Amino acid sequence: MKLASLKGPGRDGTLLIVNSGLTRAVKADGIAPTMQHLLENWDALYLRMIDAAESLECGGERHAFDFQAALAKGEVAAPLPRAFQWLDGSAYLSHVERVRRARNDTVPESFYKDPLMYQGGADAMMGPRDPIRALSEDWGIDLEGEVAAITADVAMGASPAQASAAVRLLTLVNDVSYRRLIPAELAKGFGFVNGKGANALAPVAVTPDELGSSWDGGKIHLRLVCHVRGQWFGNPNAGDDAQFSLFDLIAHAAKTRELKAGTLVGTGTISNQDRATGFACLMEARLVEQVELGEAKTPFLSFGDSVKIEMFDHHGETIFGAIEQRVEKY
Amino acid sequence: MKLASLKGPGRDGTLLIVNSGLTRAVKADGIAPTMQHLLENWDALYLRMIDAAESLECGGERHAFDFQAALAKGEVAAPLPRAFQWLDGSAYLSHVERVRRARNDTVPESFYKDPLMYQGGADAMMGPRDPIRALSEDWGIDLEGEVAAITADVAMGASPAQASAAVRLLTLVNDVSYRRLIPAELAKGFGFVNGKGANALAPVAVTPDELGSSWDGGKIHLRLVCHVRGQWFGNPNAGDDAQFSLFDLIAHAAKTRELKAGTLVGTGTISNQDRATGFACLMEARLVEQVELGEAKTPFLSFGDSVKIEMFDHHGETIFGAIEQRVEKY
Numbered sequence: 001m002k003l004a005s006l007k008g009p010g011r012d013g014t015l016l017i018v019n020s021g022l023t024r025a026v027k028a029d030g031i032a033p034t035m036q037h038l039l040e041n042w043d044a045l046y047l048r049m050i051d052a053a054e055s056l057e058c059g060g061e062r063h064a065f066d067f068q069a070a071l072a073k074g075e076v077a078a079p080l081p082r083a084f085q086w087l088d089g090s091a092y093l094s095h096v097e098r099v100r101r102a103r104n105d106t107v108p109e110s111f112y113k114d115p116l117m118y119q120g121g122a123d124a125m126m127g128p129r130d131p132i133r134a135l136s137e138d139w140g141i142d143l144e145g146e147v148a149a150i151t152a153d154v155a156m157g158a159s160p161a162q163a164s165a166a167v168r169l170l171t172l173v174n175d176v177s178y179r180r181l182i183p184a185e186l187a188k189g190f191g192f193v194n195g196k197g198a199n200a201l202a203p204v205a206v207t208p209d210e211l212g213s214s215w216d217g218g219k220i221h222l223r224l225v226c227h228v229r230g231q232w233f234g235n236p237n238a239g240d241d242a243q244f245s246l247f248d249l250i251a252h253a254a255k256t257r258e259l260k261a262g263t264l265v266g267t268g269t270i271s272n273q274d275r276a277t278g279f280a281c282l283m284e285a286r287l288v289e290q291v292e293l294g295e296a297k298t299p300f301l302s303f304g305d306s307v308k309i310e311m312f313d314h315h316g317e318t319i320f321g322a323i324e325q326r327v328e329k330y
Numbered sequence: 331m332k333l334a335s336l337k338g339p340g341r342d343g344t345l346l347i348v349n350s351g352l353t354r355a356v357k358a359d360g361i362a363p364t365m366q367h368l369l370e371n372w373d374a375l376y377l378r379m380i381d382a383a384e385s386l387e388c389g390g391e392r393h394a395f396d397f398q399a400a401l402a403k404g405e406v407a408a409p410l411p412r413a414f415q416w417l418d419g420s421a422y423l424s425h426v427e428r429v430r431r432a433r434n435d436t437v438p439e440s441f442y443k444d445p446l447m448y449q450g451g452a453d454a455m456m457g458p459r460d461p462i463r464a465l466s467e468d469w470g471i472d473l474e475g476e477v478a479a480i481t482a483d484v485a486m487g488a489s490p491a492q493a494s495a496a497v498r499l500l501t502l503v504n505d506v507s508y509r510r511l512i513p514a515e516l517a518k519g520f521g522f523v524n525g526k527g528a529n530a531l532a533p534v535a536v537t538p539d540e541l542g543s544s545w546d547g548g549k550i551h552l553r554l555v556c557h558v559r560g561q562w563f564g565n566p567n568a569g570d571d572a573q574f575s576l577f578d579l580i581a582h583a584a585k586t587r588e589l590k591a592g593t594l595v596g597t598g599t600i601s602n603q604d605r606a607t608g609f610a611c612l613m614e615a616r617l618v619e620q621v622e623l624g625e626a627k628t629p630f631l632s633f634g635d636s637v638k639i640e641m642f643d644h645h646g647e648t649i650f651g652a653i654e655q656r657v658e659k660y
Contacts, residue, residue: 118521119521123592189446197587257451
């Protein structure tokens with residue numbers, strides 16, 4: 001099942017069911033008004049949702065409309081337009097290793113067993129076509145292409161196995177980062193507040209069964225294709241080089257707290273050891289350039305620049321639709 | 331106006347108006363079903379809320395009930411039972427100075443100009459009488475008594491003056507901390523995830539006018555009275571020694587992001603330079619003991635231990651009601 005949200009009328013949007021080809025959608029508001037409502041009442045509403053999704057897939061649902069047209073008109077919100085919790089891990093240690101190598105540092109041994117994770121803003125997720133709005137280009141505006149799980153309620157102390165049962169939906173994230181603000185902020189020791197902007201989600205979030213065997217062990221074994229300023233920038237495989245699965249990350253987040261339905265847990269920037277796969281954030285390209293060429297050449301994002309983040313199945317079909325954003329002055 | 335929430339039927343609870351003496355309350359669901367709804371529609375609903383509050387104060391509102399009885403029965407939720415964003419500052423630098431002095435470190439000059447702030451969990455705030463539930467006493471369970479503002483929508487880049495207009499409500503917070511988990515987590519550099527538990531809020535949140543002249547310059551100039559295990563533990567004045575006002579903290583949080591209505595911004599543990607005022611967290615007492623006595627004597631909280639956090643006006647009347655919690659095994 002593929003789910004999306006239309007913007008309005010309230011801040012939680014209106015829940016949509018979308019067909020697998022992402023061409024048609026229908027409001028699910030007769031079943032659940034919002035994605036958050038569905039997530040809180042999943043077991044009670046799931047079968048009715050599945051029935052409606054099957055009817056839509058078969059060409060039924062006479063109130064269905066053109067999803068691509070709504071997307072193009074900017075009417076589609078993030079599938080979960082706002083979340084009570086966004087916890088972002090850092091599962092791909094080649095990302096961390098490159099950051100540290102550039103400053104002649106090594107990765108602490110503990111990072112291979114104990115996930116890095118921070119909590120970020122999620123009170124207003126960007127829709128998949130919404131602009132990235134910043135006050136200044138000097139912030140060092142960067143994308144971070146990631147995979148995220150949207151969870152059910154998770155008990156405190158849940159194991160990775162228990163966490164696996166709590167993954168309701170998967171989607172893509174652009175975790176916008178302000179690179180030039182981060183060093184001073186991290187030096188204070190309390191994590192990111194100013195260094196991270198709002199996040200965008202892909203047009204749809206999907207139940208794990210939509211991924212077939214590509215969803216295995218809490219990882220999506222497919223490539224995340226990133227374009228920056230209209231040019232190919234990377235297609236790292238989200239299933240490779242992940243030190244931690246989404247199950248591990250959810251369990252880590254739940255060590256000392258319950259996670260409530262609708263919690264969004266991210267993998268961190270997808271990154272492969274293999275340089276040929278490119279990158280899912282500008283900073284990593286810049287760090288590699290710094291080490292190899294003596295200086296960073298790839299610029300951060302300027303106003304007007306575009307990013308595109310997408311994932312395709314083995315038939316070349318888009319799974320989540322593309323995050324396509326342009327940077328704008330706020 | 332004083333506002334609270336009753337637990338249920340949904341996760342956002344039911345909005346209540348409470349009289350100034352905290353003896354009687356009435357459901358406001360004819361005006362706004364939940365606190366979050368009110369915060370998102372404040373200007374449109376404010377006058378009706380004020381009318382109902384005045385009617386309650388004058389003994390009207392025939393559906394009013396005994397607020398203290400509901401509180402005693404554990405039926406009262408946090409005024410905002412869950413928030414899309416909880417950003418906690420560290421405005422009282424004597425707290426930071428004591429932490430650093432105990433490890434023979436100094437406070438960086440920048441801390442006096444650039445607030446420390448982290449983002450924490452708020453997907454399930456504890457009610458004022460809910461137990462603090464932890465899996466292990468070994469976590470080093472601690473209270474942190476704080477003041478927090480609940481905001482309206484705040485624009486990115488808002489100045490402290492603009493932030494001042496966005497303070498809708500004020501309340502007290504117990505920002506539960508797991509001290510023995512924090513050093514290793516902060517060493518990773520991404521802030522707190524496992525080191526902080528759910529937060530409790532006071533029984534009511536109040537509009538700033540309820541505080542009269544005690545609310546001045548973005549600070550509440552009153553003492554926060556803390557009891558631990560039934561004994562007086564401290565009464566630092568929230569108006570003294572605050573390097574940053576709530577206006578400064580809101581503006582800091584909004585530097586690179588919009589804050590949406592219902593954002594909760596905290597002052598950090600209230601702490602005075604004057605030792606005679608005691609403490610609003612156990613760690614600070616322990617650090618002072620360590621420096622002065624050579625070892626920390628005050629134990630962290632064990633299962634069964636109680637904490638009480640309250641603030642009184644100049645007539646000795648409770649403003650927000652008391653946070654009264656006991657520690658329990660999860």
